[in-house]
Structure formats: C-alpha cells, structure tokens
Amino acid sequence: MTSTSPDSTHSVRQAVARRIGAAAVWLAVWQAAALTVDRDFLLASPLQVARTLITLLPTVDFWTTVGWSLGRVALGFLGATLIGAVLAITSTAWPVARALWDPAIAAIRSAPVVSFIILLLLWTDSSRLSIFTSLLMVLPVMYTNVLQGIEHRDRALLEAASVFRVPFRRRVVAIDIPAVVPFLAAACRVGVGLAWKSGVAAEVIGVADGSIGERLYEAKIFLSSTDLFAWTIVIVALSVACERLVLRALRTIPGPPAGGTP
Amino acid sequence: MSGPSPMRPIVLSAVSKRFGGNVVLNGLRLEFEPGTITALTGPNGVGKTTVARILLGLERPDAGTLAGLDGITTAAVFQEDRLCSHLDGLANVRLVLAHERRDDAASELARVGLEGGNVLKPVSELSGGQRRRVAIARALAVRADLVILDEPFTGLDADSKPMVMAYVRERLEGRTAVLITHDPSEAEFLGARVVRLRKGPGLVV
Numbered sequence: 001m002t003s004t005s006p007d008s009t010h011s012v013r014q015a016v017a018r019r020i021g022a023a024a025v026w027l028a029v030w031q032a033a034a035l036t037v038d039r040d041f042l043l044a045s046p047l048q049v050a051r052t053l054i055t056l057l058p059t060v061d062f063w064t065t066v067g068w069s070l071g072r073v074a075l076g077f078l079g080a081t082l083i084g085a086v087l088a089i090t091s092t093a094w095p096v097a098r099a100l101w102d103p104a105i106a107a108i109r110s111a112p113v114v115s116f117i118i119l120l121l122l123w124t125d126s127s128r129l130s131i132f133t134s135l136l137m138v139l140p141v142m143y144t145n146v147l148q149g150i151e152h153r154d155r156a157l158l159e160a161a162s163v164f165r166v167p168f169r170r171r172v173v174a175i176d177i178p179a180v181v182p183f184l185a186a187a188c189r190v191g192v193g194l195a196w197k198s199g200v201a202a203e204v205i206g207v208a209d210g211s212i213g214e215r216l217y218e219a220k221i222f223l224s225s226t227d228l229f230a231w232t233i234v235i236v237a238l239s240v241a242c243e244r245l246v247l248r249a250l251r252t253i254p255g256p257p258a259g260g261t262p
Numbered sequence: 263m264s265g266p267s268p269m270r271p272i273v274l275s276a277v278s279k280r281f282g283g284n285v286v287l288n289g290l291r292l293e294f295e296p297g298t299i300t301a302l303t304g305p306n307g308v309g310k311t312t313v314a315r316i317l318l319g320l321e322r323p324d325a326g327t328l329a330g331l332d333g334i335t336t337a338a339v340f341q342e343d344r345l346c347s348h349l350d351g352l353a354n355v356r357l358v359l360a361h362e363r364r365d366d367a368a369s370e371l372a373r374v375g376l377e378g379g380n381v382l383k384p385v386s387e388l389s390g391g392q393r394r395r396v397a398i399a400r401a402l403a404v405r406a407d408l409v410i411l412d413e414p415f416t417g418l419d420a421d422s423k424p425m426v427m428a429y430v431r432e433r434l435e436g437r438t439a440v441l442i443t444h445d446p447s448e449a450e451f452l453g454a455r456v457v458r459l460r461k462g463p464g465l466v467v
Contacts, residue, residue, distance in 0.1 A: 164358035
C-alpha cells in the first residue's frame, strides 16, 4: 500500500497551481494581443478559437480528419522506430553496415525537410507523403538513440551472460532491451513531436485530401487565423497524447524507468 | 548436488598477459586438477583476476597455451555482483539455469538465507550482502564444470558468512573450482590447495 505524505500532496498542488497560473498568463497575453490587433484574420482571440474548437469537436468530419492524419503520422513514426532499430542492430553487429548507414543517416538528418517533401511528391502521391516524411525525419533520431543504447549496455553483465551461457533470447529480454529502453524513450519524446511537425508540413505542401494539413492550407487561403489556431491546438494535443501513450507503453517493459534520462 | 567435472586437468603453460605496458602474467604455469578447489592468493595486481578471466574465456593470453578448457561450462562469482538490477533475486538465478531446472532457483536462494519477500524484490532494493548472496547462489545453482569465485565472501555480514561459506563448501564438493581470496581461512575452510602468485615469472605453491 502506498501513502502520500501531506508535504508531497502540497508540492503537487503547488506545481499544478503554477502550471494553471502560467497558462492563464499566456492566455491573457494572447487575448490582449488579439484585442490590440483587432483583426480576426490576423490574430484570433482565445475565445474565438475555443468557440471554433467546440464547434469542430462533435463533427464527424473533424474526427475523420484527425484519424486520417493520426494514422499516417503514426505509420511514419512506427516505421522509423522499426527501421532505426534494425539499422542500429546491424550497425552494432557489422562495422561494414555502420560504415554504410552512418553517412546516409547524417545526410537525412542535415537535409531540409522541404527537400524531402518535394522529392517525395515526385515519387508518390500526396496521400502517402506524410508517412514517408515523418519516417525520414524520425529515422535519424531513432537510429542514433538505439545505437547509443546498444553501445551503453552493461559490459560486465554481458560478460556474466557469456560465462553462464545465457541463451540469446533470455539475454535480449533481461539485458539488451532494458539497456536500450531509456534511450528509446528519449528518442520517442523527441520523435513524436518531430513526426507530427514534419507530417503536417508535408500534408500542407502536398494538400493531402482530408488531412489536418489540408485544413491548415484552407485556413491560409481563407485568411482564417481562428481555424489555424484551432487546428494547431489539435495538433499539439495529438502530439502530447501520442507521446504519453508511447512512453506509457515503454514503461511496461521491465528495466530502468523508461521516462528517465539515459 | 555436485556438477560434472571436466575429465582432463586444466593446464595453463607459459601464459603471459600484459595490459598496455603493464605485464600482469609472465610465463605462468598452473594446473587445476579435476574435482579440486584451488585458492589463488597473493598481493593486489599480481594477476589473480586475470587468471580467472582467462579461465572463463574473457581474456586471451598474449603467449602460452591453455589445455582442458575446450567445451567446458563455467560459472562465476565475480568481484562485483553483476546482477540484473531490475530483476528480482529469483529471476537472476533462473536466468542462468537450464529450462528444466528453473524451479530450483528458490531453494538455492533459501540455502543462502534469502526467502519470502526478499527473493521477489528487484535486487537494486536489496542490501549489498543480500545481493552478494544472490550472486553466490546464481553461480552455484548452475551445474558448471568450472566454478570461479573471485573474493566471493566480501561484503557478507558476520551472521550470514558462516552459513554462506558452508553452502559454498557443500556445493563445491567434487567440483573443479578456483577461489581468489586474501583470507587464508577461507581457503582452509573450503579445503583448497593454495597457490600464491607473485610478480614476475613463476609462482609459489
């Protein structure tokens, strides 16, 4: 049974109060700026954005749009995680593989996202654009972190496993995966946001039919900052929710805390 | 329960090992008879742990030959506990046991005084002495041909040390083992042949 001391309850309340206070300050600044500008199409007020969100939320169209983008960004993110892990494992196993992957990953990391989006538009239709863009943007983060996790495995434990001839599967579960999970969690924290940013950017440029990016594009065409802010808030909320979901899933893996700093 | 001992003696002939400019072993010759315990003693830095690591296949000598090590199974209590800190004591012992013997882990831990809730706590939550006992139970639960014990009783409290030493003596009966220790009474208790390593070529028995 766990118990919470009055001190810890007090400090949690203080932290919550600080967050609410900070949010209230920024909302007040936003509202003041909107009143000063006094042009809806340039800067909508928080109240207008809230009204738009309330109007959007119960509609089927809103959830279809969210589902469309969420599915593609998630596919890109999961693809990057899988491919990044496989590339990192092969890099650890074979120096030749590392010599091959490292420059390619460095190039992907440094190249502007727009270059990829335009190139991908030449190769594929706009409906798949956000999948590949998210994948390419997240891949270097996943590859680098998983590789670091593998390299930071406890050598003393690996030696012990070899002395005791611990079977490969048991070793992977007991030693390898717990060593990599904190690094993977750090990559996920960065990667989820990156996947959403690059994925939605690709949707805007490709004007992908039925996507959040298309809604943002329409907001630009119709000079509606209210819609722009409303959909941006939706993207931020989706990104935060995805990040929490992924980190919660990682915490179910036995080992050092997945939320901890590697 | 005594494990199988290798039929052939383990022989290190003219073995040398250096780390950078530091010569740790220089033409060492050592023989380990099957079914016996050998205690390696000597001052710090004389190469006791290096000998153990060579026997475990964790280091290759720069020169010399090894005989009797091919195909043998090994177990060890390292100087450090080398346990999976997120796993409990039971899981740490089960990790190294053959599938059909994994149920023996609890009884091995009980023999070193770890029972009940203690065996189900992550080892990171155990005391240093309790972790040491898990490491000892892990090494001796395995039916290995060669058991290495590198200062195994370090960190044990005065209450548990006699019990653990008695357990080790029982489990090592008839097995080939190498004990590294600075304490002659430990070697004597286990009935070990004492080999004193010294700096430079050769050794003193």
